[in-house]
Amino acid sequence: WPEAPLPPSPPVPPGSWLLLTDEHPAALGRAVALALALAETGDEALSLPQDDFGELPAFLTGRPVRGVVFLTGAPHAYHDPEDARELLRTISSVVARLDRGVRFHLVTQAHDEPGLVCLRGLIRVLACERPDLRASIADFDARSDVDALARELRADASEDEVRWRHDVRYAARLTRVPLAPEVPAGPGAYVVTGAFGPLGPATIRWLADHGATRIVLSGRRGGVVDLPGVDIVVVAGDLAERGVADRLIAEATAGGLPLRGIVHAAGVFSDDADTAWRARVLGARRLHEATAEAPPVWWLLCSPATALFGAPGGVGGATADAWVDAFAAWRRSRGLPAAVTRVGSGELPPAVWRPYFSAVLEEFVRHAELFGEEP
Secondary structure: OOOOOOOOOOOOOOOEEEEEOOOOHHHHHHHHHHHHHOOOOOOOOOOOHHHHHHHHHHHHHOOOOOEEEEEEEOOOHHHHHHHHHHHHHHHHHHHHOOOOOOEEEEEEEOOOOHHHHOOOOHHHHHHHHHHHHHOOEEEEEEOOOOOHHHHHHHHHHOOOOOOEEEEEEEOOOOOOOOOOOOOOOOOOEEEEEOOOOHHHHHHHHHHOOOOOOOOEEEOOOOOOOOOOEEEEEEOOOOOOOOOOHHHHHHHHHHHHOEEEEEOOOOOOOOHHHHHHHHHHHHHHHHHHHHOOOOOOOEEEEEOHHHHOOOOOOHHHHHHHHHHHHHHHHHHHHOOOOOOOEEEOOOOHHHHHHHHHHHHHHHHHHHHOOOOOOOO
16 A cells, blocks of 8 residues: 555546435535535535435436545444445445446445455456446545545546545555465364365365364365364354354364364355355354454465456455455454465365465464555
C-alpha cells in the first residue's frame, strides 16, 4: 500500500451523482455529508431508497450521472459472514441494473472487518465482467474528512482499490515476498480441512514426513487414510455447521496433545458460490471460534487467486477469497497466527506441492507477514 496522491485533474463542469446506501445509520449520515461536500463544488447529489433499487434503470433514464456511489454502514454490522453475503447480494443487484458508461464507486469504512474488505473481490470480478463500469472501492478511516471522498470521486482516478488513512491516500499494489528455507513441522497435533480434496494427500504426507504425531482430517464425506507411525483421525461433516469444528479440535487435543497447526483447504477448488462461501468463509469462522481458548501455533489458509485477479462469473468465489485474506490480516492484527497461500486448480502431485508448501510453511512458522500491513 504505497502512498498514491490524487493526480492533478483538469477542471470539470458540475454534474450529478447517485448516492446509494445499505440504509445503515452510519452510511446514511456519510451520504448526507458527502452530498453537502459535493454541493460545495456545484455538483448535485441524487438518492434512491433501498426498497426502490429495482427501479434504478428507470430512475436513471433522462438523468445522466457522473457516477453511482454505494456507501456501506458500520463494520460491526457485517461481522457475521451471512450479513456480509446479504450486502454482497444487494450491491450485485445494483450493479446488474447499471447501464454502460456509468462508473460505479463502492465506499467502505471497514476498519479491517473481513465482512466489508471482502467486497474487493467483487471489484476484481467486475473488472473482468463489466470493464465499462470502471468499478472501484475506496476505504476510509474515521479520521479522513468527507471532503477527501468528494475529491476522490471528482478526480475520476484510474486506481480501482484505494485507502485513505489520516487524509493520506494509498493504492493497492502487488509486491514480491521472499521465501525462507524449509524447517520441519515437528511433533504435535494438526488439523487439515478439505483433506480429501486435491490438496489433501500431499499436505497429509508432508506433515507426516515432518514429524506430526496426530493428523485430524476433515471432509464432508470422510475417507480412509493409513500412514504408519501417525495417528490419523477422520471427522466427517460440513465444517460450516456448528459443532463440527469443535469436534475437530477436541479430537486433535485429546490426551493433552498440543495443537500445532491448521491447514484450511476446504472448498478451495469449488466452482459453486454457496459451497465456496460456506467452506472457506464459514468454515474458517467456525475454526476460529473453536480455537479461541487455545489457538494453534500456526494456521495456513489455502485460497485461489480470484480475489487478486478476478474471474468472470466468480463473484461468490472471489469475495470468499477476499474474506479469507482479510480474515488472516484481522487475526494477525490481534496477535493470532494466520497466513494465506495461493493455490491453482486441479490435482497437484506431491513433487509440485511439497517444496511449495514447505517454503510457505516456513514463512508461517516464523510469523512472516505474507500480506502487507494496514498503512
